[in-house]
Amino acid sequence: MTHAERLTAKAVVVGAGPSGLLAAIALAEGGIATTLVGNPAPSDHRTTALMSASVTALETLSVWDLCRQHAAPLAALRIADDTARLLRAPEARFEAREIGLPAFAYNIENRHLVAALEAHVRGLPTIRRIEDNVTAIEAADTPVIVLESGIRISAELIVGADGARSVCRAAAGIEMTGWQYPQHALTFNIRHTRPHHDISTEFHTESGPFTLVPLPGLRSSIVCVVDPAEAQRLRHLDDSALESEIEARSHSILGKITLDPGRGFFPLAVETAKRFAAGRIALVGEAAHRLPPIGAQGLNLGLRDAATIAELAVEADRAGGDIGGSEVLSRYDTQRRTDVTARTFAVDLLNRSLLSGFLPVQGARGLGIYLMNRVGGLRRAVMHEGVDPAAAKPRLMRGEALR
Numbered sequence: 001m002t003h004a005e006r007l008t009a010k011a012v013v014v015g016a017g018p019s020g021l022l023a024a025i026a027l028a029e030g031g032i033a034t035t036l037v038g039n040p041a042p043s044d045h046r047t048t049a050l051m052s053a054s055v056t057a058l059e060t061l062s063v064w065d066l067c068r069q070h071a072a073p074l075a076a077l078r079i080a081d082d083t084a085r086l087l088r089a090p091e092a093r094f095e096a097r098e099i100g101l102p103a104f105a106y107n108i109e110n111r112h113l114v115a116a117l118e119a120h121v122r123g124l125p126t127i128r129r130i131e132d133n134v135t136a137i138e139a140a141d142t143p144v145i146v147l148e149s150g151i152r153i154s155a156e157l158i159v160g161a162d163g164a165r166s167v168c169r170a171a172a173g174i175e176m177t178g179w180q181y182p183q184h185a186l187t188f189n190i191r192h193t194r195p196h197h198d199i200s201t202e203f204h205t206e207s208g209p210f211t212l213v214p215l216p217g218l219r220s221s222i223v224c225v226v227d228p229a230e231a232q233r234l235r236h237l238d239d240s241a242l243e244s245e246i247e248a249r250s251h252s253i254l255g256k257i258t259l260d261p262g263r264g265f266f267p268l269a270v271e272t273a274k275r276f277a278a279g280r281i282a283l284v285g286e287a288a289h290r291l292p293p294i295g296a297q298g299l300n301l302g303l304r305d306a307a308t309i310a311e312l313a314v315e316a317d318r319a320g321g322d323i324g325g326s327e328v329l330s331r332y333d334t335q336r337r338t339d340v341t342a343r344t345f346a347v348d349l350l351n352r353s354l355l356s357g358f359l360p361v362q363g364a365r366g367l368g369i370y371l372m373n374r375v376g377g378l379r380r381a382v383m384h385e386g387v388d389p390a391a392a393k394p395r396l397m398r399g400e401a402l403r
Ligand SMILES: Cc1cc2nc3c(=O)[nH]c(=O)nc-3n(C[C@H](O)[C@H](O)[C@H](O)COP(=O)(O)OP(=O)(O)OC[C@H]3O[C@@H](n4cnc5c(N)ncnc54)[C@H](O)[C@@H]3O)c2cc1C
Pocket: 014, 015, 016, 017, 018, 019, 020, 037, 038, 039, 040, 041, 042, 046, 047, 048, 049, 050, 132, 133, 134, 135, 161, 162, 163, 164, 165, 166, 167, 185, 186, 187, 223, 264, 266, 284, 285, 286, 287, 292, 293, 296, 297, 298, 299, 300, 301, 302
């Protein structure tokens, strides 16, 4: 392509992370010629616990077959109170089969998920893939996306999937609201000598959860939420000191531990866009919302965003309407607001109840976990809502193709 090239597109997705890749595939499968702009996502050592509805969407789009061998089922979830507090919660265990599922979620390394989505994109002739960065978006009746290479693309709908520092969000004039937590998350993947039996174990500590999430074979991913000073200390430990530390924190339930290369370090915050769409730009994934990695909600929300905007755009296209017009964008904003707000509230409540040194709050948290453990109906309702939110189920998540 020459630098001065001008292109037109019906839909442009900006950002080739997991949310953007899924949005591009869903739009293209729905019959909308789509351009996907973004350099291949940088190597990511994080993993994602994909809830069953997200897996259904990937199955519907024929992507799951490329993921399956890299994903481990989370058949049970164990929560253990590892605080030294006066009021400690009893240990709780949740089994997916109790709500008729083989697993609550499937944990997969982001690099495998992204590779599977990228491979599927390459096989779709209705997606034009441009490996480049967007530097600006010029507002107009039909906005123009300007790439680093000088290429300019005018588009009827722009899906901003360009992550936490979104250029699309800034171009749409959308602000974020939110807050920071006095916590950092450290992530790494490990090999271990004892099997995890497909059980995800979460130790609740005074500074946040320490979570072991199964990966295929004798491997697991770890998310360790600690205060900033402790995060700095752990971050600078050499491998063998960190391995001993993890073994101690996990009470050796997985036996001897060896670290895989690569460590992640993330300050914890909540950020939510004041609007999810404006000026022909719809925000999806971390461009629209950022959550602490507690309860495995972030990317599952991002995939629901992607499935929703694709569904609304395809519907408008079929009816001969404007796929990036105000009606589609306003429906998108309304449909995503409730889901994102509810998940943010739940994750925040869980995190704050852990951090609180206030005895009644600790008591209430312990009582909540006790009731969930003992009262079958409540436990099943909470499990259902955690993996399969009733209020937000785009068609792809129900197994219905957009074609
Ligand atoms: C420690 C940790 C653990 C987590 N665990 C889970 C979990 O178990 N389950 C879950 O659901 N979620 C989890 N999350 C959240 C999840 O990782 C994120 O929600 C997800 O990665 C966001 O994906 P995304 O595609 O929206 O954004 P990103 O992955 O950030 O992708 C954005 C892409 O846009 C590109 N980009 C940026 N700017 C431009 C530009 N100007 N032009 C073109 N491209 C651009 C970037 O290069 C990048 O490739 C976790 C998060 C953390 C921090």
